[in-house]
Structure formats: C-alpha cells, structure tokens
Amino acid sequence: xxxxxxxxxxxxxxxxxxxxxxxxxxxxxxxxxxxxxxxxxxxxxxxxxxxxxxxxxxxxxxxxxxxxxxxxxxxxxxxxxxxxxxxxxxxxxxxxxxxxxxxxxxxxxxxxxxxxxxxxxxxxxxxxxxxxxxxxxxxxxxxxxxxxxxxxxxxxxxxxxxxxxxxxxxxxxxxxxxxxxxxxxxxxxxxxxxxxxxxxxxxxxxxxxxxxxxxxxxxxxxxxxxxxxxxxxxxxxxxxxxxxxxxxxxxxxxxxxxxxxxxxxxxxxxxxxxxxxxxxxxxxxxxxxxxxxxxxxxxxxxxxxxxxxxxxxxxxxxxxxxxxxxxxxxxxxxxxxxxxxxxxxxxxxxxxxxxxxxxxxxxxxxxxxxxxxxxxxxxxxxxxxxxxxxxxxxxxxxxxxxxxxxxxxxxxxxxxxxxxxxxxxxxxxxxxxxxxxxxxxxxxxxxxxxxxxxxxxxxxxxxxxxxxxxxxxxxxxxxxxxxxxxxxxxxxxxxxxxxxxxxxxxxxxxxxxxxxxxxxxxxxxxxxxxxxxxxxxxxxxxxxxxxxxxxxxxxxxxxxxxxxxxxxxxxxxxxxxxxxxxxxxxxxxxxxxxxxxxxxxxxxxxxxxxxxxxxxxxxxxxxxxxxxxxxxxxxxxxxxxxxxxxxxxxxxxxxxxxxxxxxxxxxxxxxxxxxxxxxxxxxxxxxxxxxxxxxxxxxxxxxxxxxxxxxxxxxxxxxxxxxxxxxxxxxxxxxxxxxxxxxxxxxxxxxxxxxxxxxxxxxxxxxxxxxxxxxxxxxxxxxxxxxxxxxxxxxxxxxxxxxxxxxxxxxxxxxx
Numbered sequence: 001x002x003x004x005x006x007x008x009x010x011x012x013x014x015x016x017x018x019x020x021x022x023x024x025x026x027x028x029x030x031x032x033x034x035x036x037x038x039x040x041x042x043x044x045x046x047x048x049x050x051x052x053x054x055x056x057x058x059x060x061x062x063x064x065x066x067x068x069x070x071x072x073x074x075x076x077x078x079x080x081x082x083x084x085x086x087x088x089x090x091x092x093x094x095x096x097x098x099x100x101x102x103x104x105x106x107x108x109x110x111x112x113x114x115x116x117x118x119x120x121x122x123x124x125x126x127x128x129x130x131x132x133x134x135x136x137x138x139x140x141x142x143x144x145x146x147x148x149x150x151x152x153x154x155x156x157x158x159x160x161x162x163x164x165x166x167x168x169x170x171x172x173x174x175x176x177x178x179x180x181x182x183x184x185x186x187x188x189x190x191x192x193x194x195x196x197x198x199x200x201x202x203x204x205x206x207x208x209x210x211x212x213x214x215x216x217x218x219x220x221x222x223x224x225x226x227x228x229x230x231x232x233x234x235x236x237x238x239x240x241x242x243x244x245x246x247x248x249x250x251x252x253x254x255x256x257x258x259x260x261x262x263x264x265x266x267x268x269x270x271x272x273x274x275x276x277x278x279x280x281x282x283x284x285x286x287x288x289x290x291x292x293x294x295x296x297x298x299x300x301x302x303x304x305x306x307x308x309x310x311x312x313x314x315x316x317x318x319x320x321x322x323x324x325x326x327x328x329x330x331x332x333x334x335x336x337x338x339x340x341x342x343x344x345x346x347x348x349x350x351x352x353x354x355x356x357x358x359x360x361x362x363x364x365x366x367x368x369x370x371x372x373x374x375x376x377x378x379x380x381x382x383x384x385x386x387x388x389x390x391x392x393x394x395x396x397x398x399x400x401x402x403x404x405x406x407x408x409x410x411x412x413x414x415x416x417x418x419x420x421x422x423x424x425x426x427x428x429x430x431x432x433x434x435x436x437x438x439x440x441x442x443x444x445x446x447x448x449x450x451x452x453x454x455x456x457x458x459x460x461x462x463x464x465x466x467x468x469x470x471x472x473x474x475x476x477x478x479x480x481x482x483x484x485x486x487x488x489x490x491x492x493x494x495x496x497x498x499x500x501x502x503x504x505x506x507x508x509x510x511x512x513x514x515x516x517x518x519x520x521x522x523x524x525x526x527x528x529x530x531x532x533x534x535x536x537x538x539x540x541x542x543x544x545x546x547x548x549x550x551x552x553x554x555x556x557x558x559x560x561x562x563x564x565x566x567x568x569x570x571x572x573x574x575x576x577x578x579x580x581x582x583x584x585x586x587x588x589x590x591x592x593x594x595x596x597x598x599x600x601x602x603x604x605x606x607x608x609x610x611x612x613x614x615x616x617x618x619x620x621x622x623x624x625x626x627x628x629x630x631x632x633x634x635x636x637x638x639x640x641x642x643x644x645x646x647x648x649x650x651x652x653x654x655x656x657x658x659x660x661x662x663x664x665x666x667x668x669x670x671x672x673x674x675x676x677x678x679x680x681x682x683x684x685x686x687x688x689x690x691x692x693x694x695x696x697x698x699x700x701x702x703x704x705x706x707x708x709x710x711x712x713x714x715x716x717x718x719x720x721x722x723x724x725x726x727x728x729x730x731x732x733x734x735x736x737x738x739x740x741x742x743x744x745x746x747x748x749x750x751x752x753x754x755x756x757x758x759x760x761x762x763x764x765x766x767x768x769x770x771x772x773x774x775x776x777x778x779x780x781x782x783x784x785x786x787x788x789x790x791x792x793x794x795x796x797x798x799x800x801x802x803x804x805x806x807x808x809x810x811x812x813x814x815x816x
Contacts, residue, residue, distance in 0.1 A: 255300020643688020687726025
C-alpha cells in the first residue's frame with residue numbers, strides 16, 4: 001500500500017517485442033486502478049511511473065530524482081523534545097542525585113567484592129501502569145529496608161520491550177497502549193516515574209535499547225541491562241561503555257555465554273559512536289569505558305526449540321573462569337526468569353532456590369539475581385489499538401508472566417538467608433561498606449548551576465562530545481545527481497523484481513570484507529563493472545561496500561568510525577569519505593550494498609545504497625528491525641552467529657510492519673521516525689558457530705526448511721547464501737567450493753535461492769591492522785584488513801559458474 005501506484009518492472013529478456021510491452025502496460029494500468037480504489041484515491045490520474053520492459057542495458061529516458069530513492073518508506077517525522085528541556089522540566093534534586101550515586105556506588109562495591117551482599121533487580125517485566133508501579137515500589141521499599149543487611153534491592157523499571165516480531169514495545173514507545181506511538185509523552189512519563197521512585201527512596205534499573213533515549217533518563221538509573229537480543233550488537237556495547245551506571249550483558253537467546261563475556265570486554269574499553277547531545281543535536285560521543293560491566297545468565301533455547309537453563313554451579317563456574325581468563329573480574333548475575341524458568345513464572349522460585357543453595361555453600365561469583373515480579377501473578381494480553389484498556393487487570397503484566405509480590409517476598413527472604421549463611425561459613429562479619437563520598441558543597445553547587453548536578457550522575461564515562469555535521473549539509477556538499485539516482489533506483493527495482501519472482505536472475509553482493517582504501521575500492525569497482533556488464537542477463541551484481549565492521553571485542557571498526565586507520569575517530573570525515581565513494585560508484589553505474597549498524601548513519605548514506613544488510617550480531621536487535629522498516633532499499637537479515645535461522649525470519653516479518661523509533665532528521669535534530677514497513681526483506685544464510693566448531697547451512701535440506709518456514713509465515717521464500725563467514729569456516733579458500741554447491745542447487749531449479757554474497761578483493765588473503773600502531777604506509781594494496789577475501793581472478797570464476805547455473809535453472813523452468 002505504501003509503494004508508488006505504478007512502478008517500472010524489469011524483465012531480463014533481450015529483444016522484447018513491442019506487443020509484449022503494450023500488454024504488460026495494460027495489465028499494470030488495470031492493477032493501478034484497483035490499487036487506487038483500495039486506497040481511496042482518484043483513478044483517473046495518470047500513473048507516476050510508466051512501465052518499461054527493458055533490455056539488459058536498462059536504457060531509460062525517464063528522469064529519476066532524489067525523492068524516488070530517499071525516505072520512501074517514511075510515513076512522517078515528528079520532532080522530539082531536546083533532552084535538556086525535559087531534564088529542566090523534570091529536574092533531578094540534590095536528594096535524588098545523592099540517592100542515585102549511593103545506589104551505583106553500592107552495586108559497584110558488590111561487583112568488586114567490597115560489599116558481601118547480593119543485589120537483586122526485582123520488578124515487573126515491563127511498566128505499563130504508573131500507578132501500579134508506584135504501589136509495587138512501596139511494597140518493595142519495605143522489603144528492601146527489612147533485608148538490607150544481606151540484599152541490596154533495585155526495582156526493575158523496564159520502559160522498552162524488544163519483541164520477537166511485533167507487539168507493544170513499552171511505555172516510552174507507546175505510553176497510551178493504543179498504537180499511537182506518542183514517544184515524547186512516553187519519555188516524559190518514564191522520567192517522571194523514575195524521579196518519583198528515587199524520591200521515594202527506591203533504586204531503579206532499566207534495559208537500554210537504543211543510543212538516544214539514555215540522554216533522557218540515564219541520570220536517574222543505578223543499574224542497566226543490555227538484553228539477550230542486543231548483547232552482540234556493537235552499538236549497544238559502545239553505549240554501555242558510556243553509561244554512568246553499572247551494566248549487565250545477558251547471554252544470547254541461544255544460550256551463548258561467550259558473547260556476553262566479549263561484550264564485557266568491549267564495554268570496558270573506550271569507544272566513539274553516534275548519538276545526540278542534551279540539546280538534541282547529532283553528535284559523536286567519545287567514551288572512557290565502563291569498568292562495572294558484568295554477565296547476566298538467563299538460559300537459552302537450543303536449535304530444537306527446547307529451553308536450557310544455565311544457573312547450575314558448573315555453568316556459573318565456567319563463566320567465572322572464562323571471565324578471569326580475559327581479564328574481566330568474575331561477576332555473574334542470574335536471571336531467574338526467561339529461559340532459566342522455561343518462560344514459566346512459577347518456575348522462578350526453583351531457579352532462585354538453586355542460586356540460594358550455591359550462595360549458602362560459599363559461591364562468591366554470584367553477585368546478583370533478577371526476578372520478574374508484579375502485584376498480581378501471571379500476565380494478560382495487550383493488543384495496542386484493539387484491547388479495551390479498562391478490561392486490563394490492575395497490577396498484572398502485559399508482557400511476560402510475573403510472580404506475585406507474596407511469592408517474591410518469600411524468594412527475597414531465602415536469598416537473604418543464603419547471604420547470611422555464606423557469611424557465617426566464611427566466619428566473617430558483614431563486610432563494612434566503603435563510605436559513599438558525596439560531592440563537596442552540594443547545595444551550593446546546585447544553586448549555582450542546574451547543569452552541574454548532572455555531572456554527579458550523568459555522562460561520567462563520557463570523555464567528550466563533538467559536533468556532527470547535519471546530514472543535509474553533507475547532502476548539499478555531495479548531492480544526489482540524476483545519474484546517481486538512476487543507478488540506485490534501477491538497481492533497487494531489479495532486486496525488488498527478483499524478490500517478487502518477476503526476474504529470474506540472481507542477486508550477487510560481491511566485494512571487500514570492508515573498505516579501508518577508497519583508491520583500491522574504485523580500482524576493484526572498475527574490474528567489477530566489466531563482469532556486471534558481461535553477466536547482466538543472468539546476474540544482478542552489486543558491489544559490497546561495507547564501511548562499518550562489528551568486532552568480537554575491539555579493533556578497527558571501519559572507515560566511517562576511523563577513516564585514518566589510526567584510532568583518531570574522525571567520524572565527520574568518515575561519513576564524508578563514505579558518501580563520496582558511494583557517489584563515485586553510482587556515477588560509474590555500479591550499485592552499492594552496505595551493512596547498517598546504527599540508526600543515524602543511514603541519514604547520511606542510505607539514499608545512495610541499492611541494497612543493505614543487517615549482520616548476524618544485530619538481526620535480533622529491535623532497533624535494527626525498526627530501522628529496516630524505514631530503509632528505502634531491499635535489506636537482508638543474516639541468521640544469528642549461533643546458526644539460528646528463526647531470528648532472521650522473525651526479523652523479516654517484523655520489518656515488514658510499520659514502526660516508530662528515535663533517530664535524527666536531515667537537519668541533525670533528534671526526531672521520532674514513523675515508518676511504513678519494508679516488504680523487500682529477505683534471509684541471508686551465513687552458517688554458525690557453537691563453541692569452537694563452525695557449521696554450514698547452505699545445504700539443500702536447510703534451504704528447503706528455511707523456505708518452508710518463510711512460506712508458513714506468509715512470506716515469499718527469498719534466501720541469499722553467504723559464501724564466507726561460518727559457511728566457509730572463516731577460510732576464504734573455501735568460498736569457491738561453497739559456490740560450487742550453491743550452483744548445483746540453482747542448476748537443479750532451486751527457486752528459493754535468490755542471491756549470494758562473496759567476500760572478494762583485488763588480491764587474496766588479509767593483513768593485520770592495529771589502529772595507532774600499524775604503519776598504514778606498510779599495508780599491502782588491495783588486500784583486506786579485516787576478514788580474508790578471494791582475489792578477483794577467483795571471483796571471476798565464481799561469477800561465471802553462477803551465471804551458468806542461472807541459465808540452467810531458466811532452461812529447466814522452460815522445459816521441466
């Protein structure tokens with residue numbers, strides 16, 4: 001419904017007769033009339049784009065402009081109140097500042113072993129009713145005071161909820177619970193509740209889902225979490241490095257523990273990432289690193305779909321040993337809910353009992369526990385815009401099921417008894433809590449400057465914030481010309497036709513693992529253009545132009561983040577270099593594909609992008625799915641690093657729907673982006689890794705299984721195979737053999753395979769780059785500085801075989 005009423009369709013058949021064009025024009029005209037009637041529009045208006053059935057050269061005289069390729073999936077953009085305005089409107093008092101600092105200080109001491117208590121993050125799965133939240137808080141405050149000798153209790157105050165596909169996403173996103181997405185009101189409501197809780201003397205813990213909302217609420221938070229779906233996401237690790245509170249990283253939804261340990265390592269380091277200032281302007285945030293990062297064990301789900309807990313002593317000790325090995329202090333928090341309870345709230349006491357037994361037996365690694373609890377047990381369904389809100393049961397969760405407070409209190413008492421028993425076992429008195437040092441002359445400082453008080457609780461891990469050039473300024477500097485727009489528009493249209501089954505060619509995303517040298521990139525592009533022309537009837541070739549690289553822990557993160565390859569993080573320069581290269585490629589007639597890692601950089605580059613990817617580490621991330629729903633280009637979601645293909649299918653389903661999320665405008669101001677949804681999403685199979693073992697998922701059985709699941713979800717089965725990564729066991733020399741297998745399947749008529757990805761460069765292999773240490777002049781020309789790539793000669797051989805396979809599939813379709 002959100003597409004142009006009429007759009008051009010490309011069919012790759014040379015020498016098409018004029019009569020065929022006329023017939024198709026008549027069909028499309030009729031379809032346009034039907035669609036216009038459905039949308040309540042005039043049917044007598046001429047179509048915006050005339051259908052053209054073109055030859056392989058795709059010669060078109062139609063004028064294509066920026067409006068045809070930019071923000072075509074954006075419904076509207078709404079301004080957001082600048083953070084500083086909200087902070088002034090709902091200002092933090094001296095009393096609250098002291099309270100927050102004291103809470104963080106206590107959690108930090110528990111993590112370091114200076115305080116022998118456990119901290120407990122306890123509260124509703126999500127906050128949907130402020131009144132009920134305050135009532136719960138008053139009960140929790142009494143329990144916290146009673147058990148304070150053994151437990152430090154923090155209320156779980158989650159305002160944002162990641163969904164498997166779609167659903168109510170929390171009080172910030174939809175405060176009216178009706179699908180109206182009044183995010184300004186949501187931010188105000190969230191901050192107001194946090195202020196009320198702190199003034200009551202209750203400590204608050206939240207989950208952070210994006211890099212912008214923390215500017216509105218983080219100064220009132222004593223502890224934060226990065227969820228299982230975002231622990232692998234680089235931007236969330238960067239965010240954690242700048243958050244002023246201690247942060248816990250959950251293990252992955254598959255149960256992968258290593259990614260949480262990697263995240264702790266990354267979060268402890270210094271980073272630079274895109275966010276906004278307190279004035280609501282786009283900016284580069286340079287962090288110091290957060291030493292108070294720890295692991296949260298929440299169980300997992302195996303490939304068969306069964307839940308597996310990880311709160312047993314062996315799992316906990318294993319994590320502790322791994323953390324020690326990489327230099328991260330062994331500190332573990334156990335989530336009694338989620339997979340550790342098999343998603344049943346009644347099982348939480350079983351998990352907490354096992355934890356209590358380990359603590360009572362002397363375990364020092366367990367620093368805390370998470371409990372999902374509410375006034376009333378269980379949960380209830382909420383369908384925004386459909387559920388009668390007056391029918392909701394007061395104090396009962398609208399997301400995951402929770403224990404009631406009576407059961408919660410019993411669990412808290414057992415945990416407190418376990419801490420006391422551990423203390424007796426060690427023959428020690430309660431460890432003296434190191435005194436909390438308050439800033440000198442707090443009242444006087446507060447009177448002198450409102451902004452000063454936030455220095456005590458906000459941005460304490462931020463090294464500096466530097467201005468970011470507004471996207472529109474860069475657009476004017478490097479404009480979208482008609483030839484650029486035409487390249488992008490036609491490439492996207494072809495991919496759309498391939499995804500819809502109107503074009504039987506194969507999409508091929510081929511190029512360097514990452515771009516670090518624009519001169520070499522352009523040389524590679526000129527080689528690739530010749531292959532693109534040669535195989536145009538069978539392959540739709542897009543150059544892989546990746547400017548951002550997610551790292552396992554730390555390392556060079558791409559040309560946008562560090563364009564000089566020296567750790568200087570000149571992001572304004574990086575964005576300019578990236579946009580310039582994309583423009584140069586489009587002028588050459590070569591479409592580009594990129595990976596999107598955050599919600600802000602697309603405002604600088606996306607109009608020049610013909611195809612996009614969401615990587616294995618971010619496919620589960622809600623903000624990345626929301627982003628894809630806004631991207632004007634087709635986008636592929638990779639399966640998870642563990643090999644989980646369901647998360648990619650879920651991501652495709654989610655991104656097809658409208659969403660609302662925080663980003664920036666073309667003028668560089670914080671804004672709410674309301675999207676239309678992207679129906680051009682597909683799955684990318686890249687293999688997986690369990691422990692130290694790689695496994696592949698490009699076999700015929702997996703392809704058919706994924707295709708069947710996509711069809712079952714109401715989607716056309718569109719699958720791309722990544723020849724690299726786990727499918728090649730991270731060995732570039734294996735890519736040709738993967739290609740052979742894929743070609744065999746295509747040649748046999750496999751229609752679900754719509755594309756492949758190839759990591760390729762001028763020369764084979766890779767070389768090490770350590771920003772600030774490597775002499776950049778010593779780097780070999782045309783060789784990757786990230787993952788190893790095939791050389792171009794080998795790439796040509798693969799392209800020849802892929803084209804041959806497509807011809808075989810086409811012939812089979814004609815003569816089955």
